[in-house]
Amino acid sequence: MSQVVFERPHALCDVPLHYCPGCTHGIVHRLVAQAIDDLGIEGQTIGIAPVGCSVFAYNYFNCDMIEAAHGRAPAVATGVKRCLPDNIVFTYQGDGDLAAIGTAETVHVGARGENITIIFINNAIYGMTGGQMAPTTLLGQKTTTSPYGRKREIQGNPIRVCEMISTLDGTAYCERVAVDSVPHINAAKKAIKKAFQTQIDKKGLSLIEVISTCPTNWGMTPQEALEWVRTDMIPHYPLGVYKDITGEESK
Amino acid sequence: MSKVLMKGNEAIAESAIRHGCLHYFGYPITPQTEIAEYMAKRMPQVGGLCLQAESEISAINMVLGAASTGERVMTSSSSPGISLKGEGISYIVGSDLPCLIVNVQRGSPGLGSIQPSQQDYYQATKALGHGDSQVIVLAPSSVQELADHTGLAFDLGDRYRTPVMLLADGALGQMMEPVELAPEGEFKPIDKPWATTGHKNQRKHNIVNSLYIQPDELERTVIERYQRYAEIEKNEVRYEEYLTDDADVILVAYGITSRICRTAVGLARKKGIKAGLFRPITLWPYPKKELAAAAEKASRLLVVELNMGQMVDDVKVAINCSKPVGFFGRTGGMMPTPEDVLKAIEKDGGAV
Numbered sequence: 001m002s003q004v005v006f007e008r009p010h011a012l013c014d015v016p017l018h019y020c021p022g023c024t025h026g027i028v029h030r031l032v033a034q035a036i037d038d039l040g041i042e043g044q045t046i047g048i049a050p051v052g053c054s055v056f057a058y059n060y061f062n063c064d065m066i067e068a069a070h071g072r073a074p075a076v077a078t079g080v081k082r083c084l085p086d087n088i089v090f091t092y093q094g095d096g097d098l099a100a101i102g103t104a105e106t107v108h109v110g111a112r113g114e115n116i117t118i119i120f121i122n123n124a125i126y127g128m129t130g131g132q133m134a135p136t137t138l139l140g141q142k143t144t145t146s147p148y149g150r151k152r153e154i155q156g157n158p159i160r161v162c163e164m165i166s167t168l169d170g171t172a173y174c175e176r177v178a179v180d181s182v183p184h185i186n187a188a189k190k191a192i193k194k195a196f197q198t199q200i201d202k203k204g205l206s207l208i209e210v211i212s213t214c215p216t217n218w219g220m221t222p223q224e225a226l227e228w229v230r231t232d233m234i235p236h237y238p239l240g241v242y243k244d245i246t247g248e249e250s251k
Numbered sequence: 252m253s254k255v256l257m258k259g260n261e262a263i264a265e266s267a268i269r270h271g272c273l274h275y276f277g278y279p280i281t282p283q284t285e286i287a288e289y290m291a292k293r294m295p296q297v298g299g300l301c302l303q304a305e306s307e308i309s310a311i312n313m314v315l316g317a318a319s320t321g322e323r324v325m326t327s328s329s330s331p332g333i334s335l336k337g338e339g340i341s342y343i344v345g346s347d348l349p350c351l352i353v354n355v356q357r358g359s360p361g362l363g364s365i366q367p368s369q370q371d372y373y374q375a376t377k378a379l380g381h382g383d384s385q386v387i388v389l390a391p392s393s394v395q396e397l398a399d400h401t402g403l404a405f406d407l408g409d410r411y412r413t414p415v416m417l418l419a420d421g422a423l424g425q426m427m428e429p430v431e432l433a434p435e436g437e438f439k440p441i442d443k444p445w446a447t448t449g450h451k452n453q454r455k456h457n458i459v460n461s462l463y464i465q466p467d468e469l470e471r472t473v474i475e476r477y478q479r480y481a482e483i484e485k486n487e488v489r490y491e492e493y494l495t496d497d498a499d500v501i502l503v504a505y506g507i508t509s510r511i512c513r514t515a516v517g518l519a520r521k522k523g524i525k526a527g528l529f530r531p532i533t534l535w536p537y538p539k540k541e542l543a544a545a546a547e548k549a550s551r552l553l554v555v556e557l558n559m560g561q562m563v564d565d566v567k568v569a570i571n572c573s574k575p576v577g578f579f580g581r582t583g584g585m586m587p588t589p590e591d592v593l594k595a596i597e598k599d600g601g602a603v
Contacts, residue, residue: 044449058458066319069342072312075304077318078449079324082300084275085447105312108305118566157274231312 002049007110009033011042011062018056022063022215022222024179025054025121027189028129031071031185032092032119035090035193045088048073052094063202071102074109077116088199090117096126099159104229106165113170117195122163123212124233131217135159138236158236166243172204172224174243180229184239198246211237254429259394259419260285262430263353264293266398270405271438272323272351273299276313278306278332281365282421283355286327303557307332311339311352319459321436321446323405327353329421330371331362333379340414345461347445347476350410352386352436353417355424356557358584366584367421369506375418376535383473385480386532389488390505394428402433411483412459420557420585422507428441429442432543445517468550480536486505488541489532494520495545498527502595503542503566504555505531513557515592526596534562539569546570553577554597555592557585 008014012033019025036042045063049055051070068076071089081089098106098120107165126132126142129191133143133150137157139145140149143237162176173195177188188210195206213225220228257265264286267275275285275294290301304310310326315326328336330369343350352475356371358364375388387407388401397419404415415455446459493513494500500519503510519526529540529545529552546552551574554563560578567576579595581587587595 013478042450043452046319046447046449053525055462056464058460062456064450064457065459066316066447067346067458068315069312069338071310072315072339075309075312075317078302078317079274079313079318080274080320081316082302083317083322083324084448105309108309126289183499227496 009037010212012187013035013060013062014057014097015059015249017060019053020216022213023053024212027179027185028119028121028188028210028212029057029060031089031189031192032238035065038193039196039199041088043207043231045090047083048077048080048091050091050093052097054092054094054121055128057092062075071097071100072105074095074105074114074116078109078112078114080189081114085115088196089194090119092119094127095124095134095136095219096121099161099196105244107168110165110168110171110205113172115199115204117204118205118207120207120209121212122161122209122237123214125214125217127214136161138232144247158207160237162207163244170204171189171207171243172245173206173233174222175241176211176237176239177207178234178239180213180226180244194246201246209237211239257394257430258285258425258427259397260355260424261289261402262394262398262432263401263417264289265432266401267325267405268293268350269433269435269438270299270301270323270402271440272325272405273297274324275299275315276304276310276317276326276386278310278326278328280329280332282357282424283329283353283423286353293369304317307335308339311343313465314350314513315339315343315346315348316497318350319447321348321448322444325351327355328578330357330359331356333371333374338563339379340386340465341382341384342461343414344380344384345382345559346459347412348414348459349412350414351404351408351417353419356418356420364584367433367507367557367585367586368582369420369508369557370561371418371580372534372558375416376565377536378559379416379546383477385535386411387411387417387483387536388418388523390418390532390534391423392472392506392509392530394423394426394430397423398432400431406488411479413479417507420507441569445505470526485537487535488538489534490538491530492533492542493528493530495527495529497525498548499525499548499550500527500544500590501552502526502528502555502596503531503562504528505534505562508555508557511587511589512592514589515596518598519587519595524596537565537569540583542569544569546574551572551575553579553596553597555595558582559592591595
């Protein structure tokens with residue numbers, strides 16, 4: 001007798017993904033789809049895809065999907081959620097999308113406490129356009145638009161999104177996770193599911209920042225990229241829960 | 252139904268609600284702010300939502316999200332704010348979503364002034380967003396028409412899956428006139444099977460999107476949309492004529508300016524000048540054939556606008572440059588009097 005122990009989540013379409021070898025978008029897509037499956041919410045979920053490497057996410061998730069303009073996914077999500085308050089609405093955004101061109105939209109969904117979930121992919125670089133400096137690019141990190149390394153006096157400092165968003169009164173749950181190792185992936189899986197649960201419970205904004213890799217534009221092998229997450233990214237972007245008011249009532 | 256005395260901006264807002272719009276996303280800017288204020292007060296009374304966004308950019312993207320769910324939705328702004336919405340409007344066009352966008356125009360360019368103008372004619376009719384895109388543009392000329400065209404805009408938007416712009420100006424938005432509103436509670440929503448409302452495990456997932464990475468696929472969608480535009484041009488042209496039958500000189504004006512011109516036509520006729528008025532109500536689709544027919548017996552045309560002559564080219568194209576087309580306008584927020592227009596009629600002998 002055979003038993004299925006591992007399969008593609010239903011919320012993930014059975015199509016080839018376009019991501020580069022070693023890119024961690026595939027892992028995060030799976031974790032999001034798994035959370036949707038586990039919570040049984042695919043039929044009521046509306047996802048908002050960003051502009052960036054995950055621009056085609058609308059082809060990858062089996063729920064209803066909307067493609068937003070660069071940085072505008074939180075505003076689009078607001079429009080959807082205010083019309084359909086009992087549905088589940090999430091955005092999937094990269095660092096350029098969320099923390100540069102869409103900073104205002106991101107901050108204000110936190111301020112308003114929009115009851116949506118944001119999956120934020122931080123890989124410290126613009127992937128889709130070919131490796132330019134992101135708002136989260138580390139000091140000293142070389143990109144095509146910081147070819148001598150990011151310098152504080154020229155390009156300024158990288159933004160820590162979880163630290164910023166957790167200051168907002170409407171943020172209910174905010175955690176930074178990574179997908180560089182099995183323990184971290186398991187923690188990320190738990191966090192993403194909890195983020196959707198926070199929305200189901202109508203607690204306010206939930207945002208999960210996922211420290212991710214971009215071997216292609218970092219100029220590394222996938223293994224080197226995972227190692228760089230540990231040696232350089234995580235020290236600057238510490239993992240952990242930055243805000244969690246989901247259990248407040250029970251205290 | 253009795254008439255009520257209302258400010259233009261408020262008539263737009265109340266009419267929108269009566270035509271089934273229960274979601275408004277906006278941002279304050281003079282001279283349209285009364286729309287947002289009225290919505291903020293009224294929406295909670297009817298179970299709707301007025302949300303003040305953090306920017307015009309966010310407001311139009313909230314409209315995109317709301318329209319994706321199939322709800323009737325609107326935003327409003329004035330000239331500089333409309334420029335900020337341009338990106339979102341192009342995405343809404345590319346995603347084939349209906350919505351209402353109101354522009355209560357003010358003096359421009361830049362921060363300009365807060366007085367009435369018609370300086371956004373080009374923007375509204377030619378390039379409201381980037382790319383091969385078009386929206387229906389309605390140009391009301393009274394508070395009654397602001398209310399009526401608001402309802403018309405929602406109906407046209409739903410029918411053709413397109414954004415519709417109500418192109419007003421600071422004078423129309425701020426003036427008070429008696430208005431008869433549509434009755435409450437008679438709006439019936441149409442079925443929108445394309446809407447992203449959650450598939451409820453009963454259909455394939457819907458996707459609202461304007462990205463087509465394969466150029467042949469994008470070309471096909473653009474061509475399909477232009478076939479819809481051709482239908483709109485065939486079915487939805489609206490205009491008004493006043494004393495054009497025997498006119499020697501035909502004034503061409505829209506919106507608030509058409510009312511000044513109507514008075515000027517009377518003044519000219521008293522002086523023995525056979526003047527008439529042709530008023531496009533839809534600025535897109537432009538009443539080309541109708542203007543050409545009206546102009547046949549006239550010896551010349553005079554375009555009057557609150558700008559530097561942005562409609563002149565459309566008039567010349569409509570009549571195939573068969574008659575001299577003159578122009579008279581004030582700009583920057585200045586308004587001509589009927590006497591100013593009369594002087595222009597008397598002075599203008601040839602083309603600009």
